[in-house]
Amino acid sequence: MEHACVSSLLVLWLSLLPPVLICILLLSYLWTFQWLRPERIRQRLRRQGEKGPKPSLLLRNIPEMRRIQKQLAESDQEQQEAAAGGNHRFSSNYMAAWPLCSLTSTTGTRSTSLFVRDPDMVRELANCKSLDLGKPRYLQKQLGALLGTGILTANGDLWAHQRKVIASHFFMDKVKGMVDLMAGSANEMLVSWEDIVDRGGFHILSKIRQLQVAMAKQDIFAALPGSRYLPTKRNREIRRRGASIRDLILDIARRHEEEHDPPATSSASNSDGFLRSIVEGAKAAASAFSSCTPEDFIVDNCKNIYFAGHETTSTTAAWCLMLLAAHPEWQSRARAEVMEVVRHGKPLDADTIRKLKTVTMVVQETLRLYPPAPFVTREALRDLTLGGLHVPSGTGVRVPIALAHRDPAAWGHAGGDPDGFDPGRFANGVNLAVVELKVVLALLLPRFELALSPGYVHRPAFRLTVEPGNGVALVLRKLCSAD
Known part of the structure; x- marks a missing residue:
């Protein structure tokens, strides 16, 4: 509703101005904010040796990006054959949504972006604790319908408050308590792959999934400044779905408060405790941050948790099944381990999941080859220095994760192929395990043998996360019970 109100007020205000003055204001805005400010940042970076493609005033690098994407779309057959042969070099396919992915470069997007692949600079970026480096401010506008000002887009004190409210619910002791819930959900899925699970919040x-797909669509107005305010079909769909999601979340929050008044005790379930923390955090945020209403805090953070948790995990699960189907030797090893650790129908618990070493390695290698998030994205909120490079305030900093994960210097040890599937890379252990995925695999592998369907098309697509563009078509063969 906020976007609709802003758009209406803007149209009303412009209608009261003479056409000549409107043109002058528009040209002044385009020159100052869309060209002059970004160009000053680019000049400061160029003087330090960082270069990138030259943008145009209105379309920036959009034509170049689309040209690269068209060329890559024509190479789908080559990608399919490479994946069938065990090579998963796909990253340039979705990285082409940005003009250049060199070591460090500048682009002509709304805010000049610096692409970082140098390992030392990436390490410094990851270890930076300064609030001078934060989430890009434009994301709150660009992805406002999906993420709002939740923990994935907020900065400063508001982000610190959200982290305090949310983080404790994802400590390992809390995650261990969720294993039963994960196993129950996975069992329901495996009983019938076709039935929709009728669960609260579905x-x-x-x-939110439909909203994500709508926001990933491109239209001819995407390059225009302020295009999100235009009454296009895409924008109308985004606003309609956003308003519907908001009403559903607030209705659940209201009913939750009515059902748990007085406050829930320590024996409350993890989900009840989490939602109560969000509601209580919203009340505290309302008195401390004038820009954040209680309703916005609840809605935005519930959507953020979905996107950061459910969507990324389900996408990684799809890639994991594809890789196991394409590499039956690792599928057999993981199945043998599960059947050895989980004997005679023993229920899954946190201790059992911890013992699944091969499954953990498979999950870690999946995340390396197909990371759900394509970039780590930050913005210099003030002038700062990274790796000896002076980064001006307003510069976007992006680390292309998939390219960093395929750096031969880091992943090509002993002549290994950084684009190949080799879970053995993690034999010595790296703390990247995802409990949800391990639960799903531990329950699935003893029941089914997986193979890629002849109709499977290997087409990674960027839709805010990196997901199988045409889904993952599998052939399942039910295995005899091990009991």
């Missing part, structure tokens, strides 16, 4: 998850 409609919200479905609608």
